[in-house]
Each structure stands twice: as structure tokens, then as C-alpha cells.
Amino acid sequence: MSQRSDLRQRRVRLESEWSRWVPRMKTAGSHPIGSQELRRDVTESWMRSLNSVDPARDSAPVHDGDGVHHRWSGSPLRGPVDGLADELRGIAEDAGFVTAVTDESGTILWTCGGPTMRRRAERVNFAPGGRWDEPDMGTNALSLALRTGRPSTVFSAEHLVTALHGWVCYCAPVRGPDGRVLGVLDMSTTWDRSNPLAMATVRSLVATIESRLRVELPRQAPRTVGPVNLACLGSEQAVRDGVPLALRPRQVEILTLLALEPDGFSPDRLRYALYGDRAVTASTFKAEISHLRRALDGGVATRRYALTAPVSCDAAEVLRALKQGDTGTALRLYRGPLLPRSQAPGIEEWRTHLEVAVREAVLASSDPEHALRYGERAPYDVEVHEHALRLLGPRDPRRAVAAGRLATARD
Incomplete structure (x- = not known):
């Protein structure tokens, strides 16, 4: 008692x-x-x-x-x-x-x-x-x-x-x-x-x-772990061996930034890329890194933050395709803006970079299919629809689609 x-x-x-x-x-x-x-x-x-x-x-x-x-x-x-x-x-x-x-x-x-x-x-x-x-x-x-x-x-x-x-x-x-x-x-x-x-x-x-x-x-036989597949264009999910990784949005942002910049980040630069000028404690920042590191079985370097585990990222593949001049592959992979819900400064910067790079590749392409495909997700982009019309022959039935989009964009 x-x-x-x-x-x-x-x-x-x-x-x-x-x-x-x-x-x-x-x-x-x-x-x-x-x-x-x-x-x-x-x-x-x-x-x-x-x-x-x-x-x-x-x-x-x-x-x-x-x-x-x-x-x-x-x-x-x-x-x-x-x-x-x-x-x-x-x-x-x-x-x-x-x-x-x-x-x-x-x-x-x-x-x-x-x-x-x-x-x-x-x-x-x-x-x-x-x-x-x-x-x-x-x-x-x-x-x-x-x-x-x-x-x-x-x-x-x-x-x-x-x-x-x-x-x-x-x-x-x-x-x-x-x-x-x-x-x-x-x-x-x-x-x-x-x-x-x-x-x-x-x-x-x-x-x-x-x-x-x-x-x-x-x-036990050595456990083979496949690469992480990161989908961050129009979505936000990381999957390994068919199983989604338990990551919060902030950790997906970190993983995306590290995948897009394989040379890595200094701690101060990564912290600013995530939080900007917001007052966030160092312990909060480090906790997010630690959680991601555990989820990747230690696949994040400690002094300069960089990936040490294999990660396949759709946004990085878009950039690779654009660098190789493969606009068709870039458009196929570009399913939407980078992490559309994120307000992290570093993500917003990369989001703009990707949008501009894909659009410029479309405007530089002589294939009308590229302009038509991009025009589906950019209904108010007058320049893209005008570009499609210039590339389409006078008897091409797809001209009606491009003309209709252009009229809508101009209204």
C-alpha cells in the first residue's frame, strides 16, 4: 500500500x-x-x-x-x-x-x-x-x-x-x-x-x-536490398523492394534534394534548403536526417550530407534525358511538378528549374508530338500551343486540338 x-x-x-x-x-x-x-x-x-x-x-x-x-x-x-x-x-x-x-x-x-x-x-x-x-x-x-x-x-x-x-x-x-x-x-x-x-x-x-x-x-544468407525508387514528380513516395518507406514529407524533401544533387550538401546549406529563414532547432533538423538515415540502412553520409545508398529518382532521370537531348523520354517521365505540396526553398528552386527546362526543350523540339503532349498539362501556355500549330502540317488532324487549346488560352 x-x-x-x-x-x-x-x-x-x-x-x-x-x-x-x-x-x-x-x-x-x-x-x-x-x-x-x-x-x-x-x-x-x-x-x-x-x-x-x-x-x-x-x-x-x-x-x-x-x-x-x-x-x-x-x-x-x-x-x-x-x-x-x-x-x-x-x-x-x-x-x-x-x-x-x-x-x-x-x-x-x-x-x-x-x-x-x-x-x-x-x-x-x-x-x-x-x-x-x-x-x-x-x-x-x-x-x-x-x-x-x-x-x-x-x-x-x-x-x-x-x-x-x-x-x-x-x-x-x-x-x-x-x-x-x-x-x-x-x-x-x-x-x-x-x-x-x-x-x-x-x-x-x-x-x-x-x-x-x-x-x-x-x-542467414546476406540480405540483398534493392535500390530505393523515389517518385517525386506529381507525387511523393519512396519504395524499396515493393514496400513504401515510412518517411514523413520533410524526409522525402531531404531524399529528393540529395538525389538531385549527388555531390551533397553542407549542413547549413541543406538546412536552409529545407527551412529557409524559419527558426528551426538544430536537433529537429538532425532528427529528420537521422530518421532518413535509418530508413536507408545508413545510406546518408554524416559530415557532408550525401547519399551512399542507390536511389532511383524520376526527377533526376528527367534531367538526365534532357541533358542527352531525349525530350520524348523527359516528357514521359515528367508527370507533374516536383513535390507539389512542398514549400521548402530548395524544392521550390528545383521545381522551377525542372518546369523551365522541360518547357524550353519542348519549344526547341521540331516534333509536334512533344508540344501536343506538353500542352495537355499546360492549357494556358499560348506559346506552346502556337509552337504546336507551326509544326503541324495543314492537313494534320491534330491541328484542331492545338487550335482549340490556343483559343482557350487566349480567352
Whole structure:
């Protein structure tokens, strides 16, 4: 009874500190000073998280719901976890926990637990497909363990998101034989069941998984990973081996810029290309780079940001075709403006460059089909329609199409 009373008092104190500081941090960027209750790693995470996470959000987002089964099937963690599944379920059900395994990006791939705790967890999307990294779900044990590479416990109102204040989470990263973090193992329950022995259990289970990885991974055939296919003209999607990568719009912007400029960017230049003169913290910028690097299995260089993994980009292919004088291929690939929803200065600059380059190639071409095809997506471009009419013979039935477009453009 004394332990529950102590936990209740601690929860009340943390709620008070959360209410005191989080609104200030959100509006004025004030950092907690002189608080006895708040750990520095928690408050620093609050500061980073508030750039992208609303504390009032009710559940974790899903970025890759359709691909979770595929990702779990190919995960190196699946074999060791499957071998421990009965033990993991038994511990979770007996102790009233829900247990989860994520990949290196913070996406939950597998869970187990009793029906009551599973239902509670599903309300906040603590379930396969849920994204629990810091930019998506703020301060929590999973995000801290991924960021620091160390075991982490987050209790009640140490969570940034208020929907998680009724929880306590114990988490530790799982490393492969090469030392790379492959994901995390988390055990979570309601705050009143907080128990320091839970972290010892998590550490022990992670040690067992890692020992099995050392035995199993050398026996596995090397995993071949195909190139990333980036579609950024009229759309925004990155796919590898048929599976969409779980990237936020900002990370797609970064990937696009790196694909268009293979020589790379200095950190300051890339930051300006993304945010312009907006006041954005260095930690927010670096978090976006880190997430993209994890999604590409480390395929972004660290000092000068450049791609080190193969990426096929439709916009880069358009530029290559134009350089080779192949206007037909450029028009076939040019399906629309570059990342049409993006307002990043660097993307806007490249968007204009591509639009002008394709249009100039059309006006320089002696093939009327090029002007007609481009004219479909540029209905008010008088010069393009006039060019089509000049190239079409007097008896060419396509003249009617070009003439009609020209009349519409002139109205």
C-alpha cells in the first residue's frame, strides 16, 4: 500500500511539473529550471518533441500499416523473438504488461499481452504499425532508448503526450552482432503497477535475444536490398523492394534534394534548403536526417550530407534525358511538378528549374508530338500551343486540338 501511495504522490508531482512547464516550452521555448522531479533527458526530449508533436494527440500515427507484416517477416529480430514468444507472453500476462518489439525506426512490429492490456494499448496505437519515435510520438521510453542507445524508463507525466500519462514503460535497445541497433524491446503497463524489477526483466530478455542473434545471423544468407525508387514528380513516395518507406514529407524533401544533387550538401546549406529563414532547432533538423538515415540502412553520409545508398529518382532521370537531348523520354517521365505540396526553398528552386527546362526543350523540339503532349498539362501556355500549330502540317488532324487549346488560352 505504501508503494502505491508513493507512486501516486510521484505522479501528482510530475503532473504538476508537466502542467507548469510544457505550455511554457511550447509557446516561449523556456527550459525547466530548478525542478527536482524532472530528469534532464526527459526535458530535453520535451523540447525536441514539441517541434513536431502536439501533446494533446490521442494515439501514435501509422506510417506503414500495410507493410508491417512484410517488415516483420524480414526482420532479423523475428527468429529470436519467435523463439521466446511463449516466455514473453507468459511474463506479460502474469505481470499485467503489454510487450512490444520495434524496428530501428520506432515502428512496432510485434506485441503480446493479456486482452485487457492489449485493448488499452490499442487505444493509443501501441500496436503493430504504430510509430513511436520522438518526432512522431514525443517523449517515451521507446524513443529515448532509440535516441540514446541505452535502456530507458518513462513514468506517467514524463511522457509528453497526455494520453500516455497513465502508463509506465521500460525499454532497452536490441543490438546486432555488429553493434547496430536493430530495434527495441518494451514492456509497458499502468503507472500504479510500476516496479523497478521490470527493467531487470527487460535487460535479461534483451540479452537473450542478442545472444540468439549472434548464433542465428551468421547462418542467414546476406540480405540483398534493392535500390530505393523515389517518385517525386506529381507525387511523393519512396519504395524499396515493393514496400513504401515510412518517411514523413520533410524526409522525402531531404531524399529528393540529395538525389538531385549527388555531390551533397553542407549542413547549413541543406538546412536552409529545407527551412529557409524559419527558426528551426538544430536537433529537429538532425532528427529528420537521422530518421532518413535509418530508413536507408545508413545510406546518408554524416559530415557532408550525401547519399551512399542507390536511389532511383524520376526527377533526376528527367534531367538526365534532357541533358542527352531525349525530350520524348523527359516528357514521359515528367508527370507533374516536383513535390507539389512542398514549400521548402530548395524544392521550390528545383521545381522551377525542372518546369523551365522541360518547357524550353519542348519549344526547341521540331516534333509536334512533344508540344501536343506538353500542352495537355499546360492549357494556358499560348506559346506552346502556337509552337504546336507551326509544326503541324495543314492537313494534320491534330491541328484542331492545338487550335482549340490556343483559343482557350487566349480567352
